[in-house]
Amino acid sequence: MSEKEKMNQDGAEEKAKETKPAKADKEKAKAKADKEKKPGVGKRIARFFRELRSGLKKVSWPPRADTLKKTGIVIVCVIVVGIIVWIFDGIASSVIDALLSLFGQH
Numbered sequence: 001m002s003e004k005e006k007m008n009q010d011g012a013e014e015k016a017k018e019t020k021p022a023k024a025d026k027e028k029a030k031a032k033a034d035k036e037k038k039p040g041v042g043k044r045i046a047r048f049f050r051e052l053r054s055g056l057k058k059v060s061w062p063p064r065a066d067t068l069k070k071t072g073i074v075i076v077c078v079i080v081v082g083i084i085v086w087i088f089d090g091i092a093s094s095v096i097d098a099l100l101s102l103f104g105q106h
Contacts, residue, residue, distance in 0.1 A: 038044070 039047075
């Protein structure tokens with residue numbers, strides 16, 4: 001081979017190397033653009049509810065009797081705390097009224 005042919009061959013190989021990455025970059029960019037495209041709002045909402053339903057199937061739910069028992073306990077505790085707060089509010093109100101009437105007559 002002559003030197004001219006070798007140079008042409010080397011030049012062709014370098015051009016091929018330059019174009020291959022460029023094509024690969026374009027393909028990667030196109031694939032990335034396709035991945036970045038979001039599905040429509042309706043499809044995203046539908047996928048959310050499908051995933052929600054499948055997730056709820058995996059939950060270990062307590063028995064109904066246990067749930068009712070614990071709900072009753074919570075309701076009773078809320079009523080008891082409400083009564084205690086009501087009593088302390090009445091006592092505090094009476095004490096403040098007594099102090100105001102005691103010192104307010106001057």
